[in-house]
Amino acid sequence: MAELLLEIRSEEIPARMQARAADDLKRLVSDGLKAAGLAFAGARAFATPRRLTLVIDGLPAARADVSEERRGPRVGAPDNAIQGFLKGAGLSSLDQAEKRDTGKGEFWFAVIRKKGGPTADVLPGVIEAAMKALPWPKSMKWGSGTLQWVRPLQGIIALFEGKALSGRVEPGGKMAPVVFGNTTRGHRFLSRGEITVTGFADYEAKLAAAHVVLDPAARRKTILEGAHRLAQEAQVALKDDEGLVEEVTGLVEWPVPLLGTIDAQFMDVPPEVLIVSMKTHLRQFVTTRPDGTLANRFVVVANTIARDGGKTIVEGNERVLRARLSDAKFFWDQDRKVRLEDRVAALKGVVFHAKLGTQAERVQRIAALATAVADCVPGAAKAEVMMAAELCKADLVSGMVGEFPELQGIMGRYYALHEKLPAAVADAIGDHYAPAGPNDRCPSAPVSMAVALADKLDALTSFWSIGEKPTGSRDPYALRRAALGVIRIVVENKLRLPLSRFFKQADLLDFFAERLKVQMRDKGVRHDVIDAVFALGGEDDLVRLLARVEALQSFLGTEAGKNLLTAYGRAANIVRAEERKDKTLAARIAGAPDVALLELGEEKAVASALAEVERTVKPALQKEDFAGAMQALAGLRAPIDAFFDKVTVNVQDKPDLRLNRLKLLNQIRATMDAVAAFSKIEG
Numbered sequence: 001m002a003e004l005l006l007e008i009r010s011e012e013i014p015a016r017m018q019a020r021a022a023d024d025l026k027r028l029v030s031d032g033l034k035a036a037g038l039a040f041a042g043a044r045a046f047a048t049p050r051r052l053t054l055v056i057d058g059l060p061a062a063r064a065d066v067s068e069e070r071r072g073p074r075v076g077a078p079d080n081a082i083q084g085f086l087k088g089a090g091l092s093s094l095d096q097a098e099k100r101d102t103g104k105g106e107f108w109f110a111v112i113r114k115k116g117g118p119t120a121d122v123l124p125g126v127i128e129a130a131m132k133a134l135p136w137p138k139s140m141k142w143g144s145g146t147l148q149w150v151r152p153l154q155g156i157i158a159l160f161e162g163k164a165l166s167g168r169v170e171p172g173g174k175m176a177p178v179v180f181g182n183t184t185r186g187h188r189f190l191s192r193g194e195i196t197v198t199g200f201a202d203y204e205a206k207l208a209a210a211h212v213v214l215d216p217a218a219r220r221k222t223i224l225e226g227a228h229r230l231a232q233e234a235q236v237a238l239k240d241d242e243g244l245v246e247e248v249t250g251l252v253e254w255p256v257p258l259l260g261t262i263d264a265q266f267m268d269v270p271p272e273v274l275i276v277s278m279k280t281h282l283r284q285f286v287t288t289r290p291d292g293t294l295a296n297r298f299v300v301v302a303n304t305i306a307r308d309g310g311k312t313i314v315e316g317n318e319r320v321l322r323a324r325l326s327d328a329k330f331f332w333d334q335d336r337k338v339r340l341e342d343r344v345a346a347l348k349g350v351v352f353h354a355k356l357g358t359q360a361e362r363v364q365r366i367a368a369l370a371t372a373v374a375d376c377v378p379g380a381a382k383a384e385v386m387m388a389a390e391l392c393k394a395d396l397v398s399g400m401v402g403e404f405p406e407l408q409g410i411m412g413r414y415y416a417l418h419e420k421l422p423a424a425v426a427d428a429i430g431d432h433y434a435p436a437g438p439n440d441r442c443p444s445a446p447v448s449m450a451v452a453l454a455d456k457l458d459a460l461t462s463f464w465s466i467g468e469k470p471t472g473s474r475d476p477y478a479l480r481r482a483a484l485g486v487i488r489i490v491v492e493n494k495l496r497l498p499l500s501r502f503f504k505q506a507d508l509l510d511f512f513a514e515r516l517k518v519q520m521r522d523k524g525v526r527h528d529v530i531d532a533v534f535a536l537g538g539e540d541d542l543v544r545l546l547a548r549v550e551a552l553q554s555f556l557g558t559e560a561g562k563n564l565l566t567a568y569g570r571a572a573n574i575v576r577a578e579e580r581k582d583k584t585l586a587a588r589i590a591g592a593p594d595v596a597l598l599e600l601g602e603e604k605a606v607a608s609a610l611a612e613v614e615r616t617v618k619p620a621l622q623k624e625d626f627a628g629a630m631q632a633l634a635g636l637r638a639p640i641d642a643f644f645d646k647v648t649v650n651v652q653d654k655p656d657l658r659l660n661r662l663k664l665l666n667q668i669r670a671t672m673d674a675v676a677a678f679s680k681i682e683g
Contacts, residue, residue, distance in 0.1 A: 001041065002119070004056040005159040005200050006127060007184055011050070011151035015250025017137060018047035019216070021150070024134050025052050032126035037063055038119060046214050048253045050154075050188070053214060055200040061161065063116040072108035075099055085110070120160050124167025124180065127158055131169060144173030153178050155185070162198045186210020187254050189304050211254040211305070220249045226257030227285055227299040234259060236287040236295040244279055251283065252303040258310040260284070260318050262296040266325040269332050272410050273400070277324045280406065282317065331399035335411070336418050340394040340429075347393055355466045359393050362458065366392065369502065370454035376497045377453075380446035381424070388428035388451045391416065395429075409433045424448075435485050442488050449489055456482040457502050464505050483515045490542045500540040509540060516542065520549065528682045529553045535677035544624055551626035552676050560634040567640040568678045571665040574649055578662060585662070593663040597656060602646045603664060605639040610667055617675060629675050640668065 006029070013021065022045035030043050033056070041058025072085035082094065089110035091097060098109045131149075139148040147153075147169065158165040158180035168177040183194040184203070191210035197203040204214050213219045223245060224238075231238045248255070262274065271294040278284035278298055285299040300317045302310060347360040356362065367389040374380040395401050395412035413430030417423070424447040431448040432455045434440055443452045459482045463469070470479050490497050503509055517530050529552050539545045555561040579585050598604045616632040649661045672678050 001058045002061050002161040003159075003199055004054075004059055004123060005157060005197070005203060006054040006056075007051050007155075007157035007203070008053075008131065008153070009051045009155045009157075009184060010149060010153050013047070013049055013052070013150050013250075015049070015247045017150060018049070018052075018250045019246075021134065021136065022047040022052055022054075025054050025130060028130035028133050029054055029056065029126060032130055033059070036122045036126060037114070038122070047216060047250070048212060048214060048219075049251060050253065051184070053203075059119055059160070062118050063122070065113065065116045068112045068114070070110045070112060071102075072097065072110060075106040075108060077108075082108070120163075120165055123160055124158070124165050127156075127165075127167065127180075128169060143171070143175050145171030145175040146173060147171040147175075155183070156180050157182060157184055157197065157203070159197070159199065186212050187304075190254060213254060216249050219252065219255050220245060223248060223252075223255045223257060223301055226255070227301070230257055230259040230299055231287050231297070234287070234295075234297050236289060236297050238299065239286040239288050241279065241285065244283065244285065248283055248301050252301055254303060254305070256302040256305060256310065258300050258302055258314050258317075260298050260300055260314045260321075262298060263318075263322055263325070264296065266322075266329055267294075267296055269325065269329050270411070270414050272407055273328045273332065273404065274325065276404050276406050277321060277328060281324060282321060284317065284321070327403060328400065331403055335395075335398045335400050335415060338398075339419055340391045340412065340415050340421075343394040343397050344390065346397040350396060353462075353466075356462050359396060362462075363390060363393050365458045365462070366451070366454045369457055370450050372502070373453045373457070373497070374446075374450045376495055377446050377450045380450045384422055384424050384428070384447045385450045387421070388425040388432070388447055389454060391421075391425070392429050392432045392451055392455065428452075435488055437481070438484070442492050444493055449493055449495065453486060453489055453497070456486050460486075460508060460511075461503065461505070464508050469511075479511075480515060483512055484519065487512070487516055487519060487542060491546060494543050496541060496543055498540050499542070503540075512542075516545075520546075525549060526553060526556075528680055529556065532676040532678060532680040535680050547624060548626045548676070551630050554627070555630035555633075556681065558634075560637055561630070563641070564633060564637045564672075565678060565681060567637060567644070568668065568672050570644055571640070571668040572679060575662060575665050575669060578650075588659060589663045589666045591663065592667060593660045597660040598664075599657065600647055602639070602643045603661065606636075606643045606664055606668070609636050609639045610664075610671055613671055617671070621675070626675075633672060633675060636668065636672075 006025075008025075026043050026045040030040075033040060038059060040056050043054065043056050046053040070085075070089050072089070073081040085108060086093070086097070089097070089112055091110055094108065096110070098111070099106050100109050136148075136150045139150055140152075141148055142152040153169065153171065156169060156178050158167060159182055164182045165180045167180040170177050182198070183196050184207070185191065185193075186195060186207060187210055191212070195206050195210055197206055207214050213222065227238050266274065274294060275286050278286055283300070285301075287295040287297045287299065289295045298317075298321075300314065302313050304313075306313055344360070344363070347363060348358050350359040351357075352359050352362045367386055370385045370389040371382055374382050374385045392409070392412065395408055395415060398411060398415070400411045401408045409430055409432055413426045416426035416429050424445060427445055428443075428448040428451040431443040431445070432451045434448075434452060435442045443449050459477065460479055463477050463479055468477060468479075475481075486499075489495070499512060500509060513534055517527070517534070520530050521527055529549060533539075533545060533549045533552060539548075556565065575589070593607060595607065598607055613632050613636060617629045620626070620629040620632060643664075647661065649658065649665065651658045651661070669678075
């Protein structure tokens with residue numbers, strides 16, 4: 001068994017694209033090998049800023065001869081079917097095919113024999129096809145070439161059994177081809193010249209000697225261990241930030257963590273400003289004091305070994321950070337001189353959307369919605385809700401948010417606190433964009449909930465009104481995120497918010513239903529249970545709807561629930577079968593059965609049980625005691641089982657009796673469907 005080593009080296013690959021590209025390369029090459037009839041033991045993919053690497057273990061040195069049988073049309077089939085079969089099988093005439101009796105008639109069969117050969121002959125084609133198919137989020141052409149890749153290619157290693165494969169990639173135009181070889185290069189600054197390799201173990205070892213850590217997991221470990229050590233030595237703690245760790249791992253081939261210091265003059269600036277400056281703009285790791293507050297130290301990861309131990313790199317990072325924070329401190333000091341209330345008028349000059357007016361007009365809509373929503377939020381003081389809603393967008397015209405758009409809402413909260421506005425108002429301004437994602441904190445204070453809901457409901461209803469709805473993967477205004485935000489706020493705080501009161505468009509409620517279904521399925525709720533509750537329709541109270549779903553799923557997990565579902569299926573199937581035969585039957589079996597026509601004790605018992613269930617279920621549903629309603633349904637199980645054991649429904653010589661018994665079965669179906677659409681549930 002042999003090894004295939006592939007390295008595709010280029011200019012720097014964006015960090016966010018590396019892991020996906022490595023996985024895609026492994027998938028595409030693996031699929032190509034399987035399509036060529038080549039089995040292998042395993043595949044491993046790696047990525048650094050300048051290379052994608054793949055190693056395939058356990059490939060055969062040569063492909064065996066294989067034969068494949070292909071069944072064609074029936075003997076005597078039309079000529080065009082015969083010709084299509086011959087062409088697809090690569091045969092010139094039926095003399096090369098065989099007749100076989102399959103037990104269902106005679107059919108033509110072709111035996112297609114594929115000659116084996118050296119594995120090395122097919123590998124270049126597999127590699128080239130994988131490279132052309134690799135789905136980069138963004139790619140480019142360079143020079144006069146027509147080949148698209150994420151960044152300009154610099155070299156390709158393609159080794160099989162330690163020898164370079166005969167192949168090349170043509171960039172097109174006047175560009176020279178990139179020929180498969182056995183050489184690579186190490187770190188851009190810490191290594192000189194080409195490196196010749198003979199296989200993966202040799203390749204990995206020589207890259208390490210040339211200051212390239214191939215495995216992203218190893219680079220990540222070096223970054224975290226070094227950063228934690230430096231922080232501990234400075235008596236601070238590294239602030240967890242998985243996203244930044246992953247990004248920095250994709251920016252360096254030889255990580256060297258270094259410790260820097262923030263000037264004391266900037267430590268009175270809000271910590272969020274410091275964090276966004278360090279993390280988002282400079283990729284620096286934040287540290288904290290023992291009490292959790294921001295410390296004046298940061299960790300930066302260099303991609304080189306500096307001669308002075310990193311002193312110049314640290315000084316450069318401190319200098320750039322100082323410049324950014326100087327601007328931030330200036331904005332912080334200047335912005336506090338203008339009240340939020342005095343900024344609102346400037347929102348008239350900020351367009352929200354060409355068809356939806358300015359931010360000032362949007363604020364008016366949000367304020368109106370927020371006061372209406374406040375009626376459904378216990379403890380939400382309307383005066384505070386109105387104040388927070390009217391000021392929630394004011395920081396958009398502040399200097400700080402102009403410089404750091406990521407801080408909108410956050411800075412509004414700080415400015416409100418500086419003005420000594422009520423804490424609930426300040427917090428609502430800071431929270432009104434939340435939750436921004438599935439892992440984001442959800443507002444829980446009454447005023448914050450009202451304003452955050454109003455902000456999202458306005459976005460949804462406004463964009464819906466101009467026909468801007470999400471389609472497929474396209475959602476430029478993040479309306480799916482807004483809907484999920486509304487769902488989280490309502491569900492996590494158990495708010496009784498009737499959504500239809502705020503939606504003029506019926507399909508907007510359907511959109512919410514789909515988002516809720518996705519969220520519930522992600523939490524392990526059965527899709528058929530969700531459908532059974534949603535099929536009832538007319539429900540716009542998410543808390544009540546979820547309570548019904550939870551009760552139904554619990555009920556179906558019991559023995560009584562499973563058996564009752566089976567009984568429902570028997571009753572419903574009989575009724576549906578008869579309705580298909582007689583289109584007038586549905587109207588004739590609507591309503592309760594005639595008590596006088598109930599002959600047997602078993603059918604009388606079912607009628608009595610149904611009457612008892614109807615007396616119990618309706619009040620239970622009104623009280624939102626869904627578990628109680630399900631338990632009441634469980635009382636139908638025994639009499640229905642006995643009914644099917646003893647009673648014949650389709651009594652052909654007694655049409656009135658047959659119709660009455662179908663009425664009874666229809667009543668079983670209708671009674672249960674009032675609680676949930678049991679027909680949607682998979683048995």
